[in-house]
Amino acid sequence: MAPVPISPIKVGHINDVQELRKAKSMVIPQRFVRDMAERPTLARVPKSSSYNIPVIDFSKLLKGSKDEFHSEISKLSTSCEEWGFFQVINHGIDLGLLESIEKVAMDFFMLPLEEKQKYPMAPGTVQGYGQAFVFSEDQKLDWCNMFALGIEPHFIRNPKLWPTKPANFSEILEEYSRETRELCQKLLKFIATSLGLNQDTFEEMFGVAVQAARMNYYPPCPRPDLVLGLSPHSDGSALTVLQQGKGNSVGLQILKDNTWVPVQPIPNALVINIGDTIEVLTNGQYKSVEHRAVTDKEKDRLSIVTFYAPSYEIELGPMPELVNENNPCKYRRYNHGEYSKQYVSNKLQGKKTLDFAKIQTNNSS
Ligand SMILES: COC(=O)C(/C=C/C1=C(C)CCCC1(C)C)=C/O[C@H]1C=C(C)C(=O)O1
Ligand SMILES: O=C(O)CCC(=O)C(=O)O
Numbered sequence: 001m002a003p004v005p006i007s008p009i010k011v012g013h014i015n016d017v018q019e020l021r022k023a024k025s026m027v028i029p030q031r032f033v034r035d036m037a038e039r040p041t042l043a044r045v046p047k048s049s050s051y052n053i054p055v056i057d058f059s060k061l062l063k064g065s066k067d068e069f070h071s072e073i074s075k076l077s078t079s080c081e082e083w084g085f086f087q088v089i090n091h092g093i094d095l096g097l098l099e100s101i102e103k104v105a106m107d108f109f110m111l112p113l114e115e116k117q118k119y120p121m122a123p124g125t126v127q128g129y130g131q132a133f134v135f136s137e138d139q140k141l142d143w144c145n146m147f148a149l150g151i152e153p154h155f156i157r158n159p160k161l162w163p164t165k166p167a168n169f170s171e172i173l174e175e176y177s178r179e180t181r182e183l184c185q186k187l188l189k190f191i192a193t194s195l196g197l198n199q200d201t202f203e204e205m206f207g208v209a210v211q212a213a214r215m216n217y218y219p220p221c222p223r224p225d226l227v228l229g230l231s232p233h234s235d236g237s238a239l240t241v242l243q244q245g246k247g248n249s250v251g252l253q254i255l256k257d258n259t260w261v262p263v264q265p266i267p268n269a270l271v272i273n274i275g276d277t278i279e280v281l282t283n284g285q286y287k288s289v290e291h292r293a294v295t296d297k298e299k300d301r302l303s304i305v306t307f308y309a310p311s312y313e314i315e316l317g318p319m320p321e322l323v324n325e326n327n328p329c330k331y332r333r334y335n336h337g338e339y340s341k342q343y344v345s346n347k348l349q350g351k352k353t354l355d356f357a358k359i360q361t362n363n364s365s
């Protein structure tokens with residue numbers, strides 16, 4: 001069942017950030033100005049290798065020698081345990097298709113506002129053009145325009161929100177989504193293997209997986225020190241695939257050891273992150289890590305995000321194989337549809353939605 005908002009939500013006027021940018025005002029509307037504690041520190045994090053998220057060579061998993069396979073599986077395991085993020089190179093998705101999705105997404109965002117507003121994201125919902133996860137008039141806003149669509153299964157789609165311009169948008173998004181779905185399915189097999197589980201564990205458990213796409217456009221901001229492109233959050237999915245636009249500014253940051261670490265884009269690579277579902281299923285062994293986006297004074301930025309999650313119908317909780325004396329059960333069992341409802345009814349707020357599933361103990365963090 002698709003999540004539906006329960007009561008009318010008053011969110012006040014939400015400025016479109018591209019229009020603010022066009023107006024060339026140096027003054028940032030107060031709703032975008034973050035409280036001190038939330039403002040991004042723009043000091044450079046050293047570019048040393050300890051601050052680079054791991055890179056997985058997918059071709060070594062698919063067709064590498066036995067040694068290459070084992071060493072890449074071991075790297076995958078460390079990445080999921082210690083980072084919750086990794087970049088995949090040689091993923092096999094046609095590079096022309098990556099370029100095409102970027103082009104249609106960019107062409108969409110560059111349309112006049114009236115055209116984009118034909119596909120409005122209603123308050124309290126997550127599909128269409130606008131700002132998702134806004135629930136009150138005093139909530140801070142992100143310096144970002146979003147366009148999100150449910151992809152699979154078809155009942156989550158709202159056909160009225162699929163744009164007619166650019167003309168090839170839907171065709172490219174369908175093709176891209178098929179490819180990213182396949183990538184997620186393969187990755188889940190390798191993730192299962194890395195946990196010592198049967199490679200089909202997740203596929204068998206997930207039923208007909210839910211897939212959604214979100215395009216985020218961050219125009220340059222005259223005061224990047226005051227705003228956030230996207231509020232800190234973990235993803236409610238099982239896996240997320242994130243494509244960073246070519247030649248964009250660095251904008252994605254992940255929270256590691258209490259430091260916001262920037263993700264340096266690698267040309268043609270895809271960023272993968274572990275979502276809340278895998279954290280729960282692995283009883284916290286693999287982590288869904290908090291991340292956010294920051295903006296740049298001169299450069300805009302585009303990201304194209306695929307969320308891959310289990311069917312709304314399934315019940316899930318930590319897998320018994322991953323619960324033991326040293327790692328006692330941290331999450332209760334719940335229905336993924338309920339979790340989705342919870343996720344889309346709250347503002348993005350770090351890893352807060354996971355409290356829904358956490359078993360509270362005296363020393364829970
Ligand atoms: C930051 O996360 C999201 O925007 C998001 C939204 C996904 C969705 C759509 C854009 C339309 C269809 C419904 C759905 C909620 C999947 C994240 O997706 C995650 C969150 C949950 C929960 C999930 O299943 O995927
Ligand atoms: O734009 C980015 O890099 C982050 C996007 C993201 O985290 C999301 O859409 O969930």
Ligand SMILES: [Fe+2]
Pocket residue numbers: 233234235240291
């Ligand atoms: Fe995210």
